Amino acid sequence: GAGVSQTPSNKVTEKGKYVELRCDPISGHTALYWYRQSLGQGPEFLIYFQGTGAADDSGLPNDRFFAVRPEGSVSTLKIQRTERGDSAVYLCASSSGGYQETQYFGPGTRLLVL
């Protein structure tokens, strides 16, 4: 079956621009997560959705970052006024939603802010 997909796979933008990153989770998975991974580091938690609502957004670094999941499936991570420090790989994961459930990761979107 299809895994988690993310688009685009690569995104190059200029400082100050707005970007949207999309995540298509595994069908039927109610939980969706966004992580950010910098070179040489492990993924860093950003936000977790259970259904349509953000159950935990404690990892979002500032108010330039926002994520939505309006129909409880596809999610979009939005970054306003991008900065060079936002350059990283943005990973999306989904799970069936219970505690200690395996998270299935997508391939990530590589964002480069020039």
Add this chain to the structure above:
Amino acid sequence: SQKIEQNSEALNIQEGKTATLTCNYTNYSPAYLQWYRQDPGRGPVFLLLIRENEKEKRKERLKVTFDTTLKQSLFHITASQPADSATYLCAPAMDSSYKLIFGSGTRLLVRP
């Protein structure tokens, strides 16, 4: 604050040997711990989960231990193969937490 330490230096071993990777954590008591594998340009892939009341868990050539006294987990790959070369990430987690907090990972290189 919570801290997770994995050896940042790559582990370089000969094919057929056992690889042992270490994950140490401080300032919290996770209820369970997961290990993931990550290949270049790809997202992490789940390998094993071990709970705090489990001392050891095995899956094929993989073995994980969890010592809550030492605050440490060890990840072993026996009869290693070049295809095992990847970065391995540990993620200790609280029982009530959905989010994963990852270590920085250890890169394993298995020479043929």
